[in-house]
Amino acid sequence: MASSRPLSRFWEWGRNIVCVGRNYAEHAKEMGSALPTEPLFFLKPSSAYVREGSPIFRPYYCRNLHHEVELGVVIGKRAQAVSQEAAMEHVAGYALCLDMTARDTQEECKKKGLPWTLAKGFGSSCPVSDFVPKEKIPDPHKLQIWLKVNGKLRQEGDTSSMIFSIPYLISYISQVFPLEEGDLILTGSPKGVGSVEANDEIEAGIKDVLSMRFKVAQQTRGS
Numbered sequence: 132m133a134s135s136r137p138l139s140r141f142w143e144w145g146r147n148i149v150c151v152g153r154n155y156a157e158h159a160k161e162m163g164s165a166l167p168t169e170p171l172f173f174l175k176p177s178s179a180y181v182r183e184g185s186p187i188f189r190p191y192y193c194r195n196l197h198h199e200v201e202l203g204v205v206i207g208k209r210a211q212a213v214s215q216e217a218a219m220e221h222v223a224g225y226a227l228c229l230d231m232t233a234r235d236t237q238e239e240c241k242k243k244g245l246p247w248t249l250a251k252g253f254g255s256s257c258p259v260s261d262f263v264p265k266e267k268i269p270d271p272h273k274l275q276i277w278l279k280v281n282g283k284l285r286q287e288g289d290t291s292s293m294i295f296s297i298p299y300l301i302s303y304i305s306q307v308f309p310l311e312e313g314d315l316i317l318t319g320s321p322k323g324v325g326s327v328e329a330n331d332e333i334e335a336g337i338k339d340v341l342s343m344r345f346k347v348a349q350q351t352r353g354s
């Protein structure tokens with residue numbers, strides 16, 4: 132059933148956050164990972180959202196918090212087993228997102244064959260920008276996304292370099308579970324991921340569309 136809340140505040144809807152990994156060849160390479168032959172995806176809880184004005188917390192168990200800047204796709208209409216041809220009809224718009232990652236925890240999880248929830252799904256692991264209606268972005272595969280830490284450029288990527296396109300991702304994911312109105316898909320990070328410390332300032336943007344800023348803070352155990 133449709134919510135009475137506006138989709139322009141999708142982060143308040145409590146819907147799925149679906150993250151795609153290793154969708155840029157140069158990022159897979161910098162992680163020492165093989166290129167995927169089918170999309171790799173994982174979930175974050177909807178309580179991972181954080182908005183400008185609130186800090187990104189480095190979890191108490193993390194010693195190496197990484198930034199990953201990613202284009203987010205906001206679903207506007209339920210998509211169940213949709214074709215690639217029909218997939219874009221289910222998109223309401225876009226947002227810029229950070230897939231904050233406890234990289235040391237992820238390395239441990241990878242070694243032990245465990246899921247990435249501790250590494251990717253902690254509170255404040257999904258900073259998001261304002262919503263951009265799809266009419267404002269004629270081609271989401273022609274965007275430049277960038278990220279700076281304390282004013283220094285760390286990531287710059289072109290969404291044309293995605294291995295799996297947005298229609299392919301929507302079609303693929305929607306065969307596994309239905310995508311609902313208000314769901315967000317993070318489409319993967321370009322290269323240049325790196326560490327941030329408490330008090331660092333992250334600024335990220337979609338060239339000629341929007342930008343956002345976040346401070347990093349240290350979480351203490353029990354808070």
Ligand SMILES: O=C(O)/C=C/C(=O)CC(=O)C(=O)O
Nearest residue numbers: 151152153154162164319320
């Ligand atoms: O390959 C790895 O070790 C790590 C990959 C990721 O963290 C995947 C992503 O979240 C991404 O590519 O955006």
Ligand SMILES: [Mg+2]
Nearest residue numbers: 199230319320
């Ligand atoms: Mg990512």
